[in-house]
Amino acid sequence: MKSTAIASKLALLGGKPVRSTPFPPYPTIGDEEKKAVMEVMDSGHLSSFSASRQGFLGGEKVQAFEQAFAAYHGMTFGVAFNSATSGLHAAVAACGAGPGDEVIVPPYTFTATATAVLHHNAIPVFADVDPVTFCMDPRAFEAAITPRTKAVIPVHLLGHPAEMDQIMAIARKHKLKVIEDCAQAPGAKYKGRLLGTMGDCAVFSFQESKNMMTGEGGMLITNDPDLAESARMVRNHGETVVAGEVRKYLAQTIGWNYRMTEIEAAIGLVQLKKLDGLNDHRRLLANYLLKRLPVIPGLRYPVEPAEMHHVYHVFGMTYDAKQVGIPRQQFIQALVAEGIPAGSGYPRPLYHNPLFQERMAYGKQGCPFTCHLYQGTVSYAKGICPVAEDLCADRALWTFVVRPPATTADMDDIIHAFEKVVEAIPELKEQNHETTV
Numbered sequence: 001m002k003s004t005a006i007a008s009k010l011a012l013l014g015g016k017p018v019r020s021t022p023f024p025p026y027p028t029i030g031d032e033e034k035k036a037v038m039e040v041m042d043s044g045h046l047s048s049f050s051a052s053r054q055g056f057l058g059g060e061k062v063q064a065f066e067q068a069f070a071a072y073h074g075m076t077f078g079v080a081f082n083s084a085t086s087g088l089h090a091a092v093a094a095c096g097a098g099p100g101d102e103v104i105v106p107p108y109t110f111t112a113t114a115t116a117v118l119h120h121n122a123i124p125v126f127a128d129v130d131p132v133t134f135c136m137d138p139r140a141f142e143a144a145i146t147p148r149t150k151a152v153i154p155v156h157l158l159g160h161p162a163e164m165d166q167i168m169a170i171a172r173k174h175k176l177k178v179i180e181d182c183a184q185a186p187g188a189k190y191k192g193r194l195l196g197t198m199g200d201c202a203v204f205s206f207q208e209s210k211n212m213m214t215g216e217g218g219m220l221i222t223n224d225p226d227l228a229e230s231a232r233m234v235r236n237h238g239e240t241v242v243a244g245e246v247r248k249y250l251a252q253t254i255g256w257n258y259r260m261t262e263i264e265a266a267i268g269l270v271q272l273k274k275l276d277g278l279n280d281h282r283r284l285l286a287n288y289l290l291k292r293l294p295v296i297p298g299l300r301y302p303v304e305p306a307e308m309h310h311v312y313h314v315f316g317m318t319y320d321a322k323q324v325g326i327p328r329q330q331f332i333q334a335l336v337a338e339g340i341p342a343g344s345g346y347p348r349p350l351y352h353n354p355l356f357q358e359r360m361a362y363g364k365q366g367c368p369f370t371c372h373l374y375q376g377t378v379s380y381a382k383g384i385c386p387v388a389e390d391l392c393a394d395r396a397l398w399t400f401v402v403r404p405p406a407t408t409a410d411m412d413d414i415i416h417a418f419e420k421v422v423e424a425i426p427e428l429k430e431q432n433h434e435t436t437v
């Protein structure tokens with residue numbers, strides 16, 4: 001049933017907004033997280049990485065969190081990091097990609113997916129995404145493979161699984177390592193399998209906005225013992241400590257300090273127990289919206305193909321201005337005026353950033369793009385990934401507020417705002433016409 005608000009004037013045109021109070025803040029920190037943090041504080045040890053093999057493996061909470069997170073996924077090893085960015089860097093390093101190598105990534109994702117490749121002096125090569133799921137298009141992935149390709153990083157974007165069967169088959173055919181970027185999709189499933197369990201390794205983010213969070217933090221999971229040990233070394237100054245021996249300060253390779261703290265791990269243990277419930281909450285809200293949002297040509301809501309389990313990190317829609325009748329930005333402005341946070345998502349495909357256009361990462365000589373070991377001719381020209389370019393330019397429409405602790409009453413406001421804006425399209429169209437003639 002339509003709300004009485006629909007008949008009223010659009011807030012963008014001076015009417016009363018559907019909603020004048022903000023959506024509930026995210027994330028929610030419960031007593032359990034607070035208690036876990038206080039336990040760590042009382043223990044007196046906030047990190048506990050130290051000189052023994054145990055210490056090399058991390059503090060008590062870090063190791064417990066790694067084991068619990070790996071077990072949740074049915075995987076053997078978890079390696080905790082201070083972010084997904086550092087975890088991705090370690091994954092690239094542990095997969096053996098470096099100077100002269102290429103790693104294929106999507107351009108419609110957060111910066112870190114591609115810069116993790118540059119961090120290890122390898123070259124990111126962009127493969128376009130699917131216009132409906134926003135995830136890497138397997139055909140574009142295969143077309144981007146060269147003799148220099150070492151690995152691929154499919155991203156499960158906005159909570160939606162990438163097309164893993166096809167990606168894995170192509171990767172195996174070409175002997176490429178697969179690093180799943182699960183930053184936005186912990187607990188999501190592809191054909192019944194949890195994301196992060198299909199590639200050679202996977203990396204998750206626990207940054208504050210994510211479906212489960214520790215403030216900042218990340219985790220790499222894998223079944224490969226060598227990959228896990230390499231990742232631990234990257235995390236810990238390139239050192240390893242052999243069981244039964246004391247630390248020798250022996251840097252076997254280049255490494256960093258990418259270690260997670262005990263406080264973060266303690267929060268992670270609590271959040272992991274909540275993850276399925278938090279995702280169920282997101283799914284309930286998303287499905288509530290999907291049943292009720294107005295259906296009009298040109299506005300497509302998130303899809304969940306059969307056998308997929310979407311965890312709606314973002315409620316990502318696509319927009320066709322020609323079919324809807326008004327520009328995307330105007331539709332967004334109208335929603336925002338009604339009190340519904342909405343936006344156009346990533347503003348540009350990653351290769352449009354100066355970092356790639358000017359090819360300046362390390363120093364002023366263009367390293368690693370100009371490295372003599374790199375024999376390739378990667379292109380970052382406009383038009384290489386048309387789907388991602390269109391999504392950024394005028395097709396994507398996102399809202400973040402479909403998440404706990406919001407309720408279905410909050411979702412009703414979103415529905416009413418969409419209905420109100422959709423109903424006012426002829427009026428807005430008319431106005432646009434008047435201002436352009």
Ligand SMILES: Cc1ncc(COP(=O)(O)O)c(C=O)c1O
Pocket residue numbers: 082083084085086109110112113155181183184204205206207217218
């Ligand atoms: C797809 C993707 N990959 C990687 C990252 C990096 O995560 P972190 O902020 O934990 O470094 C993010 C963070 O937003 C992300 O969305």
